[in-house]
Amino acid sequence: MIVLTNARVVTADGVLTDGWVQVDGTRIAAVGNGTAPPGDALDLAGAWLLPGFIDIHVHGGGGHDVASTARDLAAAVAFHRSHGTTRTLISLAAAPLDDLARQLGWIADLIAFGPSTSGHVVGAHLEGPFLSPERRGAQNPANLLLPDRETFAELLAAARGTLRCITIAPELPGALDLIADAVAAEVVAAIGHSDATYAEAVAGVEAGASLATHLCNGMRPFDHREPGVVLAALDRLTCEVINDGLHVHPMVTALVARDAGRLVLVTDAMGAAGAGDGEFTLGDQIVTVLEGEARLPSGSLAGSTLTMDVALRRAVLDSGLSIEAASAAASGNPARVLNLADSCGRIAAGLDADLVVLDADLRLQRVMSLGAWC
Numbered sequence: 269m270i271v272l273t274n275a276r277v278v279t280a281d282g283v284l285t286d287g288w289v290q291v292d293g294t295r296i297a298a299v300g301n302g303t304a305p306p307g308d309a310l311d312l313a314g315a316w317l318l319p320g321f322i323d324i325h326v327h328g329g330g331g332h333d334v335a336s337t338a339r340d341l342a343a344a345v346a347f348h349r350s351h352g353t354t355r356t357l358i359s360l361a362a363a364p365l366d367d368l369a370r371q372l373g374w375i376a377d378l379i380a381f382g383p384s385t386s387g388h389v390v391g392a393h394l395e396g397p398f399l400s401p402e403r404r405g406a407q408n409p410a411n412l413l414l415p416d417r418e419t420f421a422e423l424l425a426a427a428r429g430t431l432r433c434i435t436i437a438p439e440l441p442g443a444l445d446l447i448a449d450a451v452a453a454e455v456v457a458a459i460g461h462s463d464a465t466y467a468e469a470v471a472g473v474e475a476g477a478s479l480a481t482h483l484c485n486g487m488r489p490f491d492h493r494e495p496g497v498v499l500a501a502l503d504r505l506t507c508e509v510i511n512d513g514l515h516v517h518p519m520v521t522a523l524v525a526r527d528a529g530r531l532v533l534v535t536d537a538m539g540a541a542g543a544g545d546g547e548f549t550l551g552d553q554i555v556t557v558l559e560g561e562a563r564l565p566s567g568s569l570a571g572s573t574l575t576m577d578v579a580l581r582r583a584v585l586d587s588g589l590s591i592e593a594a595s596a597a598a599s600g601n602p603a604r605v606l607n608l609a610d611s612c613g614r615i616a617a618g619l620d621a622d623l624v625v626l627d628a629d630l631r632l633q634r635v636m637s638l639g640a641w642c
């Protein structure tokens with residue numbers, strides 16, 4: 269048994285200022301404050317100990333695009349793990365259907381290898397192809413389709429039980445039926461890349477959508493006379509936020525976090541995350557990264573170069589969230605969105621030992637995944 273001692277342990281019920289966590293194999297055996305139980309002790313010297321991060325929106329990292337090859341997919345996941353992400357939902361941008369089916373197959377294969385190889389990948393998020401051309405962001409318009417139930421069924425089959433989320437523009441013809449199909453298949457329906465009015469977005473919520481894909485980005489902007497998806501999302505949905513200080517103002521993050529449980533920090537990272545400036549691909553498009561800003565030739569933002577440790581740190585330092593609220597947004601809330609809260613997302617006895625150690629400045633020091641230091 270490993271016992272991590274002398275840590276500021278962030279739990280769902282608050283911070284244990286003289287906390288300890290006992291790890292038995294791949295699981296958390298016990299959590300407490302004060303005198304630690306016997307075991308192989310590691311003194312964390314007052315560092316923060318948080319649950320590992322769960323990123324439900326990521327396209328790449330470390331120079332690897334998940335849509336390139338199965339090997340790149342695994343390398344991107346490993347890159348983000350080194351930044352504290354211990355569970356990853358892989359996002360696939362719209363692509364020709366054969367390509368999407370193949371990419372879904374890579375994810376299913378990786379998961380089939382079992383947790384020691386793939387423990388970090390929890391499934392796939394289809395960010396497309398049923399999206400609005402008006403709000404496509406970095407998506408290639410040639411790959412966008414109108415909602416089609418048969419196509420969805422084919423993609424669902426290609427994912428072999430690993431499709432967990434799909435982003436849909438609810439105003440498109442047939443979208444509401446597709447949202448209902450997704451929910452019936454236990455796939456989270458997210459609203460995004462959408463030009464929906466408020467009423468159209470609410471119809472999507474009533475059909476079963478429960479998540480907003482990267483709030484404020486890829487959607488009709490808020491207007492007091494036509495508040496669009498943004499108000500429907502703030503009022504009724506769990507909201508992904510790309511908290512890089514670029515995609516949303518830090519106070520938007522703070523606003524979403526006022527309602528505990530609503531905020532989910534995501535990276536929406538592309539391959540360029542952690543790979544410096546230069547030219548990269550996002551799906552089949554060329555993206556130029558300059559000082560961390562990833563843009564298409566048109567100038568529009570194309571994903572981010574964010575990592576989850578930075579997203580969390582910004583939530584505390586720039587948006588003024590408590591560390592408990594920021595940790596919930598990086599771990600507990602996304603675990604709940606994906607129905608994984610019984611196994612990960614919190615520091616509690618019986619859950620997987622996925623942990624991150626942060627120094628006093630909230631900079632990442634160590635990552636533990638399933639009981640093993642990475």
Ligand SMILES: [Zn+2]
Nearest residue numbers: 325359395536
């Ligand atoms: Zn994305």
